[in-house]
């Protein structure tokens with residue numbers, strides 16, 4: 001069984017809590033859909049852990065950290081967090097910086113496993129495309145997405161978990177009895193939510209497990225105040241990046 005996680009965003013406490021939950025289950029692969037860094041106060045520690053995942057793919061925050069200072073894609077607080085993240089990565093000892101850089105440079109934009117397609121954003125634009133629940137009404141957009149999907153697609157990026165189906169419906173995990181989505185003949189795109197910065201109003205970390213048929217949305221409590229304290233201690237990180245963790249918005 002696979003555990004699929006995304007958008008850790010430098011939140012070590014959330015990542016450790018999710019990994020502890022994963023360890024209790026029969027998981028043989030951890031697949032990470034990008035944005036391991038950015039916003040949060042522990043980017044290097046999160047990258048050090050991510051190096052051991054079965055597969056990690058590139059998110060827009062890794063791309064910005066590597067290549068694009070001052071990108072127009074980022075608002076001021078996100079951009080400041082990227083600059084701060086770079087400093088954390090490059091101001092460590094040489095060996096640590098080299099390891100992080102090598103790992104980031106080797107991240108691929110997409111990953112395929114049989115009829116499973118893994119991306120950060122969407123199959124149209126793996127790094128950049130946001131697919132929100134309301135987009136299910138946008139038949140052209142969803143048609144373009146599903147034309148690139150054989151059966152399953154897993155994504156992150158919006159931090160909003162749920163299941164998009166090619167029959168034009170979207171299901172929020174809250175509307176699934178016991179949080180389990182059983183797949184049938186339809187094509188699905190599953191947003192796995194965010195480990196380190198949930199935005200669906202539930203402040204707990206989110207990830208999914210997948211056994212080939214059932215997608216199970218899992219929520220995990222972690223020590224939010226510990227992370228908030230670290231955000232406040234880094235003066236380049238806007239306080240709102242800590243405060244939003246308390247509400248999951």
Ligand SMILES: [Fe+2]
Nearest residue numbers: 007035157158
């Ligand atoms: Fe993200």
